[in-house]
Amino acid sequence: MAAAAGYITDVAYIPGFYPHMAPVSLRHAAALNRVIPPRSDVPFRYLELGCGLGRSLTTLAAANPQGEFVGVDVNPEHTRQVEGDIAAAGLNNARVITADFAGLPADLGRFEFIALHGVFSWVSEQVRREILALARERLAPGGLLLVSYNSMPGWAHLQPIRGILRQYAQLRQGDSLQKVRDALSYLVFIRDRHARYFEDNPRAAAYVDGLLKQDVRYLAHEYLNEHWTSFYFSEVAGMFGAAGLAFVGSLPVFTNFWDLCVRPEFQELFRTTTNRLVTEAHKDFCANTAFRWDVYCREPRLMTDAADRLAQVDDLRFHVAKPGTTLPYQANLGVVTSTVQGPVYERLVALLGTGSLRMSEIVAAARDVVPQADDVVRAVDAGVAMGLFDVTAGALEPPPGAGGDVSIASAFNRVVLAADALSGRPLALASERTGTGHTIGDFDAAILHELVERGRGGLVERVDARLVAAGRSIQQEGQPVTDPAARRRLVEAACTAFLDASLPQLARLGIVAV
Ligand SMILES: C[S@@+](CC[C@H](N)C(=O)[O-])C[C@H]1O[C@@H](n2cnc3c(N)ncnc32)[C@H](O)[C@@H]1O
Known part of the structure; x- marks a missing residue:
């Protein structure tokens, strides 16, 4: 009999997709910290502990058909819904187990990736011991584990x-x-x-x-759970260290760059500290960190230099995150605002604005401006950290022409759109090109659903009718618009913006075909 050990089970959780959980995000976090990640272009295994309603699990399974995805959750209401989603989307590389962490089948095997989000701070000490035992026994050598938790000192006053x-x-x-x-x-x-x-x-x-x-x-x-603990980074690193895992880095990507996390007056402290575990502790105090996503590795293999990075992880591709971005580019990462400019980034933006390139291709193409491969690698990784570039598992295609029918090949994406358009919350669509999910608003999802189901003719009228039927208001300057003509104009503007900007981007990601 599965035991929830003080975790609430009378109310189901909410569905949510978390991009940090994607193998591509974990692999890049490892690579930028000079740790060789497991490959993901060959079959791999991924375990999610406490998968809840499974949106991360199923989206990632749809985006990585070469991977095998296993979710575990103690709440049968959660696993029943995940099973329903897996069946509806015909995902044959995902399954879910109803069990507590101590009750997993002995023959479950090892995994290249293990992830747990929203679990570690909310369970008893005993359940944490069970999680640590799974980390010790189930993570393959060189495998990556992602754990999120409420952290100190950000939670101290809350x-x-x-x-x-x-x-x-x-x-x-x-x-x-x-x-x-x-x-x-x-x-x-x-x-x-x-x-x-x-x-x-x-x-x-x-x-x-x-x-x-x-x-x-x-x-x-x-x-409302019986157990609820916020940890210092060092406590968690100590627990996973005792389970044989080494701290590798963290997500979001900018958290790996202390100069993007702490104000300039603290930076001397960091320049003189070489121990990463100490740096992380300083950083959390200087930035008042309240939540962490940490990546650990079993038996990490370190890269020797930039050439080794190109040799070991050259399947990752990079592109400008928002098409049309020009320099100077400003990144506001909470505590620190950074400005990106200068010849190195001019070249990188030109290269990655239309293309989606491997690091070796970027290094070769930028050699006249930046001779050292190490400097190119650092600039690209820092660009990802600041949101200027995105990293993907595979190559993106150039945006197609404007007109034509819109279709969606992925059964998973069709199911999500049909179920969650106008649901009141954002939804994520899977891309095999990027190896991850991409979040769109539920209103954009309704426009896309109408386009796919019934084409472009009368799109504005159909979306408007759908809004009215769903009892959803549309807001202008924070106020609901009640006049039908004014509402129709807003729907029209939203449809135009979707067709001009979002649709080409979704096509580039391979989520829709136009
Ligand atoms: C806050 S939810 C997070 C769900 C999901 N990871 C997400 O981010 O949407 C925590 C989940 O852990 C599950 N859980 C808690 N204790 C557990 C245990 N001992 N064994 C298995 N699952 C557990 C709960 O049922 C719940 O679905």
Whole structure:
């Protein structure tokens, strides 16, 4: 019998796709930290612990048909829905197991990738030990593991919010949704009456406004579990270290570059520290990190130099993330704003603006401007960190012409579009070209669904009718538009923008054929 060990099971979680979980993201995080990642252009195995409703699992399975994807979750309501999605999309490379982490089949084998998101901070010490045992036994040599968790010191002043919510919820009747709603009302009540905790912690007071915008199912899973711990980076590195895994790097990509994470006045501290484990601890204090996505490796093999990177991981491709981007480019990464300009990036933007190139191709093409391969590699990785470039598993195709029928080959993408257009939340479509999922808004999804199902004729009228039938309002300057003619004009503008910008990009990613 599977045991949830204090984790709530009376309310299902919300579906969500998290791009950091993609093999391509893990592999790039390893490569930029000079660790040779497992190959993903050959069959590989991927295990997700605590897969919830499985959107990351199924999207990644659809985007990587050469991989075998296994999800595990203790909540049968979750695994039933994942099984339904796998069957509807005909995914023959994904499956889900209803079990707790201690109850996995003995013959499950080893995996090149293991990922757990939204799990490690929310389970008991015993369950964490079970996770660490799986990390020790199930990660293949050279394999990568991704773990996310609530971190210190970012949670220090917010931690009491969880305490108040959970303690108040325990006094209430009903299911977890009702309890978290009641607890949130109580939190707002004491915040609005200036309870001393909130007076002394103004950021905690502001944080409550953010909670009010969240889905209550998320709030129940975040705050009502019996166990809830925020960790210092060093504690987690210690636990995985004891399980035989080495810290490799982190996601998002910019978190691997301390100069993009901490203000210039702290940077001397980092220049003089060579121990990465110490650097990470400093960084979390300087940046007040509240959440981490860390990548670990079993028996990491280190690259010797840039030439070794080109030899070992040259299947990754790079392109300009937003077509038409020009320099200077500004990246605002929270604490630090960086400006990208100069001849090196001029050349890289020219190369990667239309093409999608391997690192060896970039090094060769940029040699006259940047003679050292090492400098090119660093500039490209930093460009990815700043959001200027994207990294993909395979090559993108140039955008096609404007007109013509729009079709979607992937059964998974067709199922997601049919189910989730106008669902009120963004959805992710899988791309075999990139090896990952790409998120679009649910309104754009409705436009795409209409295009695929019934073509371009009368598109605006059909999308508008769909909005009305779904009871969805369209907003202008924060206000719902009620006048039908004004609403129709906005729908028309949205359809034009979708056809001009989003559709060519989706075609380039191989998600649609035009
Ligand atoms: C916050 S959800 C995250 C779901 C998913 N990873 C995501 O990001 O959407 C945590 C999941 O872990 C599962 N879980 C918690 N404890 C577990 C255990 N001991 N064994 C297996 N699954 C567990 C829960 O049922 C839940 O689906």
